[in-house]
Amino acid sequence: MRFYIENLLLWRTNGKLRKIKFLPNKVNVITGESGTGKSEIIDIIDYCFFASDKRLTEEIINENVSWYGIKFHINEQVYTIARGSIVEGKVSNDYYFSPSGEVPSIVRKNMPENQVKQIIDKEFNISDKTIIPYGGKKIKLGSKISLRYFFMFNTQSGDVIDKSDTFFDKQSDAKYREALDRIFDLAIGIETEENIVKKERLIKLEQKKARQDKRNELLKKEADRFREELVKLGQRASSLGLLGPTESEDIYDSLRMISTKNIEISEEDFTMNKLNKLTNKKNEKLRLIRKLNRYNRDYKQLMDSEKRSEDSLKMVDTFQEQYAKVLEIPDISFLISILKDEYNFIREEMKNKHPFHFDVNKRIKLLKGDVRGLEKEINHFANIGKEEDNSLYYQLLFIGELRVKLDIIENEYKNEDKEESTERVESLIKELSDTLIDYSTEKQNTLDLLDELIQFYLDEIGSDLGNYNGYKSAFNYSKKVLELRKPKSTMTSKVGSSSNHMFLHLALFLGLQELLIRNESKYVPFWLILDQPSRPYFADERDGEQKDWKKVNNSDRAKITKAMKLLNDFINMTKNDLEKDFQIIVFEHIPKSIWEEAKLVNFHLVEEFRNGNALM
Numbered sequence: 001m002r003f004y005i006e007n008l009l010l011w012r013t014n015g016k017l018r019k020i021k022f023l024p025n026k027v028n029v030i031t032g033e034s035g036t037g038k039s040e041i042i043d044i045i046d047y048c049f050f051a052s053d054k055r056l057t058e059e060i061i062n063e064n065v066s067w068y069g070i071k072f073h074i075n076e077q078v079y080t081i082a083r084g085s086i087v088e089g090k091v092s093n094d095y096y097f098s099p100s101g102e103v104p105s106i107v108r109k110n111m112p113e114n115q116v117k118q119i120i121d122k123e124f125n126i127s128d129k130t131i132i133p134y135g136g137k138k139i140k141l142g143s144k145i146s147l148r149y150f151f152m153f154n155t156q157s158g159d160v161i162d163k164s165d166t167f168f169d170k171q172s173d174a175k176y177r178e179a180l181d182r183i184f185d186l187a188i189g190i191e192t193e194e195n196i197v198k199k200e201r202l203i204k205l206e207q208k209k210a211r212q213d214k215r216n217e218l219l220k221k222e223a224d225r226f227r228e229e230l231v232k233l234g235q236r237a238s239s240l241g242l243l244g245p246t247e248s249e250d251i252y253d254s255l256r257m258i259s260t261k262n263i264e265i266s267e268e269d270f271t272m273n274k275l276n277k278l279t280n281k282k283n284e285k286l287r288l289i290r291k292l293n294r295y296n297r298d299y300k301q302l303m304d305s306e307k308r309s310e311d312s313l314k315m316v317d318t319f320q321e322q323y324a325k326v327l328e329i330p331d332i333s334f335l336i337s338i339l340k341d342e343y344n345f346i347r348e349e350m351k352n353k354h355p356f357h358f359d360v361n362k363r364i365k366l367l368k369g370d371v372r373g374l375e376k377e378i379n380h381f382a383n384i385g386k387e388e389d390n391s392l393y394y395q396l397l398f399i400g401e402l403r404v405k406l407d408i409i410e411n412e413y414k415n416e417d418k419e420e421s422t423e424r425v426e427s428l429i430k431e432l433s434d435t436l437i438d439y440s441t442e443k444q445n446t447l448d449l450l451d452e453l454i455q456f457y458l459d460e461i462g463s464d465l466g467n468y469n470g471y472k473s474a475f476n477y478s479k480k481v482l483e484l485r486k487p488k489s490t491m492t493s494k495v496g497s498s499s500n501h502m503f504l505h506l507a508l509f510l511g512l513q514e515l516l517i518r519n520e521s522k523y524v525p526f527w528l529i530l531d532q533p534s535r536p537y538f539a540d541e542r543d544g545e546q547k548d549w550k551k552v553n554n555s556d557r558a559k560i561t562k563a564m565k566l567l568n569d570f571i572n573m574t575k576n577d578l579e580k581d582f583q584i585i586v587f588e589h590i591p592k593s594i595w596e597e598a599k600l601v602n603f604h605l606v607e608e609f610r611n612g613n614a615l616m
Contacts, residue, residue, distance in 0.1 A: 003525030004583035009069035027567045031588040032609025038587035067107040074123045125522040133196045136178040142200045149179040153524045158531040162498040189519030190443045202432045212422045259403045282374040283404035289367050454511035461503050464559050482508040498536035529585040534560045538589045568600040
């Protein structure tokens with residue numbers, strides 16, 4: 001995706017506009033002293049693109065800015081986005097947007113955030129179908145992918161650029177950590193949006209089928225109880241002369257017909273009316289008791305099932321401890337990692353699952369007490385009724401009970417699930433599975449190509465990798481880190497030295513960006529921003545001390561020059577060989593003599609933050 005920033009814009013509280021200009025097809029360098037605001041620029045760009053956290057420094061920066069903004073080119077468009085400054089620790093919801101890239105002298109909000117997002121989402125080719133292919137603890141299956149996730153392929157902040165175990169920004173945030181795994185295939189061209197939508201639909205159908213299978217299993221267990229209930233009611237109906245000989249298959253219809261009979265009694269018969277009311281009240285209590293007992297059974301089955309799932313995954317801990325060092329195979333490590341996450345997720349979910357906020361067993365006990373009280377009253381009136389008309393009394397009593405019990409049986413055991421039938425769901429699963437494309441071969445080919453591209457940059461680095469010169473690229477897909485493999489060996493090596501780590505980061509991200517361009521990624525911008533690649537040799541701005549350039553030894557100067565040459569040559573390659581625009585922005589401490597003496601023609605000095613000049 002064509003993308004480059006033309007201007008960084010800061011509308012200051014004193015009414016002045018601070019504007020920094022960047023060029024396309026160049027390595028744009030802002031170099032200078034520590035504490036001058038170079039690293040803040042990454043956070044400003046991130047903030048303008050809808051960041052929800054407040055990473056910007058309050059002192060000197062935010063306290064003197066009323067609006068942050070960027071003017072940028074994306075695809076064939078030129079846009080300006082500005083966002084209000086952070087106030088009292090809260091990010092702003094005020095946005096200014098210009099569809100023509102206009103930069104006003106005075107900014108006023110003119111568009112809500114959701115509308116700005118819709119416009120930018122369209123440029124990033126993000127639609128309602130651009131969704132997360134599988135869920136996690138922080139990200140839901142089928143949720144819309146945020147354009148912010150794709151920027152992980154574009155930035156190397158000071159937090160990660162020389163780290164050995166983390167190669168992508170924002171991996172301390174669980175949401176972004178999950179997002180990287182879920183968008184990686186889509187970003188680099190392994191997977192397609194259409195296929196992901198089908199996978200999401202397939203997962204939901206399989207979940208529905210699993211629920212149906214469980215329900216059908218429960219219904220089968222209840223079938224015998226259903227038949228026993230009907231047989232008992234049929235026997236009682238026969239003893240009262242309400243039902244003649246009948247086949248067991250017809251007993252339900254026969255009983256339902258009996259329940260609809262109307263046997264007339266005198267309205268003055270207070271005893272029978274009272275008895276019917278008490279009987280109905282008793283049956284309602286019994287019905288509620290059955291429902292609560294059923295809830296207890298279902299809840300116990302659910303917890304037993306999840307306990308079995310948890311127990312089945314406990315072996316993951318042992319497996320990971322005992323065999324991880326022996327079986328260092330990416331796919332197995334990835335599988336163990338997934339199982340470990342599932343185990344932890346199930347364990348946490350079980351801790352949080354509790355019944356409703358009342359004591360079910362206590363409620364059942366109280367209801368049974370009510371039933372006993374009602375039975376005493378019923379027996380009292382039954383004795384009176386027996387003196388009047390024994391046969392009529394029992395028939396009326398049975399019909400009243402029959403109506404209620406048949407309703408209970410129907411509600412509990414008769415499957416009136418109006419969802420799609422199991423057969424229909426199975427048919428949909430098969431149809432969807434047949435149309436799903438298996439990209440496993442394409443995936444392996446793409447990852448092989450990524451290693452090939454990375455290897456080119458490793459070879460360019462050459463002897464500056466020290467003992468690892470000549471080692472082979474081994475991108476770890478499951479961990480999303482670059483490892484090195486000794487030639488003619490299947491084992492990867494543990495790489496030491498922050499200098500080597502920095503070179504690995506450069507090789508990976510230049511290889512990734514070349515892959516994105518060659519695969520014509522429509523989601524990831526062709527753009528890269530690096531925060532002090534010279535960190536291992538020159539100084540870490542976060543330490544608060546800046547090493548004097550004169551004290552940097554010749555060997556380290558040569559390595560810094562090699563890193564800058566990689567960036568310069570990358571611009572040549574994208575511009576001349578791939579015929580694509582590409583922009584690199586670098587924040588550094590190094591003097592401009594580094595690229596001037598090396599004749600790196602694609603370098604452009606944006607500004608020097610020295611001698612009082614700074615971001616603010």
